[in-house]
Amino acid sequence: MSNVSLQIRRAVPSIDPIVADYAVGYIQHVSHATEDSVSAQQLDIPKELTFIEEILIQAGGNVEKVHGLVSGISAQLTEKLDKNMAKLAITGDKSKRLLDVNVLKNSSKRDINSSLALLGTSRDIAHAGRQVESRVDKKKLEKQERKIAKKVAKRNNQFVKYEASKLLNEKKKEDYDSFYLEINPLDFGSSAGKSKDIKVDNFDLYVGEGRRILSDASLTLAHQRRYGLVGQNGIGKSTLLRALSRRELNIPKHITILHVEQELRGDDTPAIQAVLDADVWRKSLLQEEQKITERIEEIEELRKQFDEESGEVMKLDNERGDLDKHLQEISEKLYEMESDKAESRAASILFGLGFSKESQSNPTNSFSGGWRMRLSLARALFCEPDLLLLDEPSNMLDVPSITYLAKYLQGYKGTVLVVSHDRSFLNEVATDIIHQHSERLDYYRGSNFDSFHATREERIKNQRREYDNQMAYREHLQAFIDKFRYNAAKSSEAQSRIKKLEKLPLLEPPEDDKVITFKFPDPDGLSPPILQMHDVAFGYTPEKILLKNVDMDVQMDSRIAFCGGNGTGKTTLLKLLLDQLRPLEGVINKNGRLRVGYFAQHHVDAMDLTLSAVSWMAKAYPGKSDEEYRRHLGSFGITGSLGLQKMELLSGGQKSRVAFAALCLNNPHILILDEPSNHLDTQGLDALADALINFKGGVLMVSHDVATIERVCNEIWVCEDYTVKKFPGNIHDYKKHILKLAGASGVVAKH
Incomplete structure (x- = not known):
């Protein structure tokens, strides 16, 4: 299957690269499905590949060549499927012991291969009726998607919010756990040695009906630094945070991300349990640990029913070996996460944010909107993601809770990007300031809000001085040119000044922030007591x-x-x-x-x-x-x-x-x-x-x-x-x- 891309390009020479990559990703998706003990039994390969054949023909491919290509790939995948089914008959059905985290891991790999990854989004379009039963005309939908993809492809590394698959997936609303694991797939491989710095160069960011809020911008976030993102209301700060939280910008997969944006939905779950459940990795691992333990006990009982030399015992022992190996991986991961300290840490965070010991046991639906926002914040702090995104966290907090949060973030192990207009909070928390304005990001490294403000004021003064000096010099040159351009004795000097004027760099006038003033009317006098x-x-x-x-x-x-x-x-x-x-x-x-x-x-x-x-x-x-x-x-x-x-x-x-x-x-x-x-x-x-x-x-x-x-x-x-x-x-x-x-x-x- 390694030369599928080359075969497609030979069969359809004029194919658009986006469509070609989409076809390759879909075929790899079907190939992965042959290895899944559950999906393989339901797989109809010729039916799956009919969709790809239609796409390639619509993309300008010769009908006979495309049919031959798809038939060849279908034969290869059918042979692979038969071998996997034969192997399944020997080793036993693994469907009972397939771990959710492994299914998720495989699913995330397939998502990476999807065409939408090339368009800047992590969502996959699941066209196969076996996965998503859509009533939409898929041919028309696919044709429209190609048009949109071409528009996106015209831009070089530009970002625009593109959600072509939303129509097919609108029935399947993702809950918190699914979304968390989609954004932060659980990987048992070590991330030691991998840099957790973030650098995204030369991207554009849009919001709403194509309104651009960042143009050819670069985002640089150094690990363990705390960034305050500042700018006027409506400039697009929250949009930038949302794009990061959904990996719509190119963030390395080994960096975990969590965004505190919306209040927690209330239900009967106690507040402390809601915080514990926020760490979906820990929750999933504990669930899998329980499943494995139950299956191991079941295997021990089943072995007693067969002879030690029988094939059934061999199958059970093979399964037991796999389960023991994965149980060890889970235990190591839980130890690494300090899972045993989770409850005390969750209680400490809740207490710091204003929840009494008694209220921590109350169901989440008993709290008001402001307190649910605090719960969302507590869940994020408990998860300790590598990149923590906070949007105006102080709006729903009182002074004691803000003081606690600032102290907590000062010792945070990961990277923090916070949108806030609270100067005191930014002075305590921020190690760097990012100023978003005029469709760009300006960095003030090693600055809290006060030093940023002073530096920016000085920078604007210097820019204003430089601009005024150049404008005065231009006027001086232009005055001489206008006076002596047609004077024979001075024409050479006038030409010399014209060249100087043309070589001067074009300076933009420094932008002046709009001055806003409030005025409360003076009241008439009043004698005490008031x-x-x-x-x-x-x-x-x-x-x-x-x-x-x-x-x-x-x-x-x-x-x-x-x-x-x-x-x-x-x-x-x-x-x-x-x-x-x-x-x-x-x-x-x-x-x-x-x-x-x-x-x-x-x-x-x-x-x-x-x-x-x-x-x-x-x-x-x-x-x-x-x-x-x-x-x-x-x-x-x-x-x-x-x-x-x-x-x-x-x-x-x-x-x-x-x-x-x-x-x-x-x-x-x-x-x-x-x-x-x-x-x-x-x-x-x-x-x-x-x-x-x-x-x-x-x-x-x-x-x-x-x-x-x-x-x-x-x-x-x-x-x-x-x-x-x-x-x-x-x-x-x-x-x-x-x-x-x-x-x-x-x-x-x-x-």
Whole structure:
């Protein structure tokens, strides 16, 4: 079968290379099937190869030559099948002892040979009716695929999302285990000595309807480095992570990949078991270990029924030998993975992310969306892939959990690529920064976010200086040329300057980031007391108190940040201040003229996304003209046509800006903000912090963004032990306090 490719090209000289490789891959797929003790018994080789014969004829092949070629290959494969079936009769049916991991291993090899591997995707088109029963006209589908393949082939090492086989596979939804093993096939061969550095050169990346987000880009990730991927909202950072997670970019197969992108689907599985099950390799190996052990016990019982010299005993002994060998391989792999320490490690990770020992036993469907995102993160940390991809991991975490995660990642053994706008988190975690902009990737090696920002500012200044100097020099040359071009005495000098002008390199003007500004209106004066809580207690039932003994005094110049773990009562406290909840005990006093602006964590739920920002504000907050609403939205970066588009078309950051604009339409004296930093990019966060600093009223904030808290707030109040108390220090002192407690509890990750 080694010269199949040559035979195909001789029979069809004009065949497209993509189609030829597809045919070779399909024939190799059938050849592998003759070696499978289950598939071989169901294999109809002439029927399997009829499909290939049709493809080669449609590709321009001579009917007689193609028929002769396919008949010859069919004869070879039939002979091979007969030999394998004869061997099966001697050695015994291995179907009962075929290991799932081995089937998977063979399957992944066949996938590599498929034509789609050449098109940049790891999915295989299973055309044989024996595998996937498709109602689609396969001839038309194949013809269309060839057209798409030709378009892809015209580009040299370009990437475009191509999912031709999706139509055939849409009924077969892949679960987590299948997808994990497809992306990370289990291999018993040693990967020792193989480099785990990643380098992908000269690729293009597209999203949606052919919109290009990277052009002729190069991605370089050194093993055990931690990269922060930064850039404006909508630039394509998440798309790049998804392309890596699906191996749509050329990542070596021995490098394992895991992407934390979506929240875990809830079911009756306990949280700790869901984390243990995330390591599909360990789960599969333990299942196979159990199957092998049961089969060995079965063989021992069967041997007793036959004479020691019989052929049946020989078959059983052959099978036992194979099973013992593979059982040893599994044991070595489990030892290498430290499988015996798995449960304690999973519990430690969950505890660090805020799950109490009791809640770790609760089913996953009992947790809210935010907590399921934490479970997804815990599963990824537990698996410890070679390449860990994190997309805004801090959005659903509180300050203690972010502190734990940052500490954990600092000792991570693999490579980390994280998308985040949290400056403090990137300063702690990142060893390098990748800046995605203008369809390219710029690398700032050995940089956290602050050093990246300073270096980039300096780089832009130098580029601006160089560009301005060259433009001035060009103008000087051009002025001389224009003055003396037609002067006989100076014509030679003018020609000399024309040549100099032509030889000057063309410099691109340095790009200037769009400046975004927020502005909260100044409130009118208000005499104290403004907002007070005295000896307040609250619980949804008197028997289950959530907060007690709370005393607080909020002034017009207050800048307060509420911190603490999820479920400790931070949002409940805000609702008490907003009169959305009533205390069981104590008193909340408010100035009669006090106006409060509230930013809800899930503010999008209160918006009618089918309306434009202007129409929604006019409906929810009537009394102004459209021009006044547009002007007001402009003070929060919603300029031009953005205010007139349906809000469902706006990005998450843009929707947040609309919410900020809406909350201050009544000129509030106090701003109460619940996770205001979510969805905002770096520029949006800077604009928000500047606006809050300049605001003349009071600010109360629940936030996980340490950089924003550090810039805006001068008081840290901590929710813990059923009360809220002022912390004696700043946000960094609080983080040190958290790490100290975590270290005392033994939950800070050790690698």
